[in-house]
Amino acid sequence: MAAQGLVLAIDQGTTSSRAIIFDASGRQVASAQRELQQFFPGDGWVEHDPEHIWSDTLAVCRDALQSARLGASAIAAIGITNQRETAVVWNRQTGRPVHKAIVWQDRRTAPLCRKLIADGLEDLVRERTGLVIDAYFAGTKVAWILENVEGARQAAERGELAFGTVDSFLLWRLTGGKVHATDATNASRTMLYDIARGRWDEDLLKALGVPASMLPEVKDSSTEFGTTEPSLFGAAIPITGMAGDQQAAVVGQACFTPGMLKSTYGTGCFALLNIGERFVTSRNRLLTTIAYRLNGRTTYALEGSIFIAGAAVQWVRDGLRAIDTAPESQAIALTVPDTGGVYLVPAFTGLGAPWWDPDARGAILGLTRASSTMHIVRAALEASCYQTHDLMAAMQDDLAAAGLDAAPQPLRVDGGMVANDFVCQYLADILDRPVERPAVIETTALGAAYLAGLAVGIYGSTDDIVRAWRLERRFGPGMEAETRRQRLAGWHDAVARVRSDATAGR
Numbered sequence: 001m002a003a004q005g006l007v008l009a010i011d012q013g014t015t016s017s018r019a020i021i022f023d024a025s026g027r028q029v030a031s032a033q034r035e036l037q038q039f040f041p042g043d044g045w046v047e048h049d050p051e052h053i054w055s056d057t058l059a060v061c062r063d064a065l066q067s068a069r070l071g072a073s074a075i076a077a078i079g080i081t082n083q084r085e086t087a088v089v090w091n092r093q094t095g096r097p098v099h100k101a102i103v104w105q106d107r108r109t110a111p112l113c114r115k116l117i118a119d120g121l122e123d124l125v126r127e128r129t130g131l132v133i134d135a136y137f138a139g140t141k142v143a144w145i146l147e148n149v150e151g152a153r154q155a156a157e158r159g160e161l162a163f164g165t166v167d168s169f170l171l172w173r174l175t176g177g178k179v180h181a182t183d184a185t186n187a188s189r190t191m192l193y194d195i196a197r198g199r200w201d202e203d204l205l206k207a208l209g210v211p212a213s214m215l216p217e218v219k220d221s222s223t224e225f226g227t228t229e230p231s232l233f234g235a236a237i238p239i240t241g242m243a244g245d246q247q248a249a250v251v252g253q254a255c256f257t258p259g260m261l262k263s264t265y266g267t268g269c270f271a272l273l274n275i276g277e278r279f280v281t282s283r284n285r286l287l288t289t290i291a292y293r294l295n296g297r298t299t300y301a302l303e304g305s306i307f308i309a310g311a312a313v314q315w316v317r318d319g320l321r322a323i324d325t326a327p328e329s330q331a332i333a334l335t336v337p338d339t340g341g342v343y344l345v346p347a348f349t350g351l352g353a354p355w356w357d358p359d360a361r362g363a364i365l366g367l368t369r370a371s372s373t374m375h376i377v378r379a380a381l382e383a384s385c386y387q388t389h390d391l392m393a394a395m396q397d398d399l400a401a402a403g404l405d406a407a408p409q410p411l412r413v414d415g416g417m418v419a420n421d422f423v424c425q426y427l428a429d430i431l432d433r434p435v436e437r438p439a440v441i442e443t444t445a446l447g448a449a450y451l452a453g454l455a456v457g458i459y460g461s462t463d464d465i466v467r468a469w470r471l472e473r474r475f476g477p478g479m480e481a482e483t484r485r486q487r488l489a490g491w492h493d494a495v496a497r498v499r500s501d502a503t504a505g506r
């Protein structure tokens with residue numbers, strides 16, 4: 001046990017930046033949050049200002065310390081977790097970003113991705129990085145910055161520019177420009193990192209024209225990354241944990257055994273299944289990614305990424321004005337016994353796994369004169385459950401193909417949307433497997449705190465984290481098999497209708 005048991009977790013997300021101070025038992029001592037300004041400068045373009053990311057992060061850390069009336073010396077370690085894939089390029093000399101951060105949701109590099117596919121790189125990318133070629137990942141975003149920012153390519157070739165995902169940029173700033181590093185989970189989201197061999201991949205760097213001199217050092221997820229510049233918080237604090245937010249949730253949910261899985265329902269939904277230390281690629285267009293790297297040992301996960309989950313509820317609130325608040329969706333959904341055959345396919349920004357169809361667009365189908373906003377609200381919630389079903393089915397098939405134990409395990413859920421009991425119950429019904437909601441649904445930040453705490457001895461091993469996990473409620477499946485079959489058939493028909501390549505097939 002370390003002298004001090006408090007850890008400060010920084011959770012820099014897509015829509016907000018949070019700082020949460022946890023004690024050794026995983027209890028929240030204090031927290032602070034700021035909304036992050038979004039920029040939409042073109043169709044399908046999404047940017048953040050790295051200076052906002054930095055100033056908000058600094059502010060929430062200071063606010064959390066202040067609200068707990070704690071000085072920096074009371075904090076044993078900092079853990080950082082972050083929105084993944086978002087790319088920042090900055091000048092090493094001045095520390096200034098050369099462009100706004102290009103966010104994971106940004107689709108501007110779709111044409112470059114199509115070219116990479118036409119050049120026959122799909123198999124290479126899958127075998128080395130575990131990913132599909134898609135604008136989602138950081139690599140093509142860096143290539144875009146080098147291509148489109150005046151002088152950037154020449155500066156990069158002179159070794160003057162640094163690239164990093166948000167964790168890496170924050171680490172650079174927090175250490176006063178001394179450390180340029182990332183962790184293996186974040187590296188695994190760049191499409192530039194060979195996750196089987198654990199090194200940046202020369203062939204992919206060449207294909208995208210990214211100089212190796214720009215890249216951060218890749219470290220374990222729980223290790224010494226550096227210490228904060230003393231002037232920032234009044235004393236230096238060690239930074240000892242780092243992971244992408246979905247991987248941090250795997251740790252926060254204590255999914256340390258192969259076969260265990262978690263799904264996080266925030267803006268989007270990201271399901272990760274621990275597959276152990278063997279790198280297996282998916283035959284169902286799921287991603288293989290690094291779940292965590294501890295003591296030099298890599299654990300992999302299969303990941304299903306759905307771009308719209310809670311964001312569909314936001315749309316029902318702000319676009320449709322059918323509800324005033326997100327939590328209200330539960331009571332409204334329960335006013336009707338079912339959706340009356342209405343399906344909402346929330347392909348607002350295309351479809352993610354397992355379809356990977358950037359040109360699909362959302363739709364509400366099955367409307368009749370009896371349909372009401374209640375049915376649509378319910379359909380928006382059910383959509384996340386159906387999409388999760390499709391991911392789970394793909395995962396089970398991949399597990400069986402890889403010869404791994406295929407017995408379905410309970411799904412551990414977290415994120416803002418799982419406060420909704422209707423969603424959790426419908427999920428259990430549609431998946432036909434138990435859904436477990438933990439006592440702490442801020443598992444992303446908790447996971448970052450665990451990673452940081454592991455490195456400074458607050459936790460002796462992952463066994464301590466397994467013991468700390470607490471169930472709040474278990475939702476058991478209760479739907480008739482025939483009802484489930486019919487609802488899923490209706491959903492798949494609805495998906496077929498919105499897919500951009502479906503028209504030709506019908």
Ligand SMILES: Nc1ncnc2c1ncn2[C@@H]1O[C@H](COP(=O)(O)OP(=O)(O)O)[C@@H](O)[C@H]1O
Binds near residue numbers: 267314326418420
């Ligand atoms: N009770 C609820 N029922 C349904 N959706 C909810 C509920 N509470 C929050 N949400 C949705 O969850 C999302 C917020 O979750 P959060 O984990 O904070 O997301 P993120 O980290 O992606 O910003 C929002 O999209 C919101 O619409």
Ligand SMILES: O=P(O)(O)OC[C@H](O)CO
Binds near residue numbers: 084
């Ligand atoms: O910021 P979030 O919670 O929406 O998570 C974003 C994911 O990391 C994108 O891959």
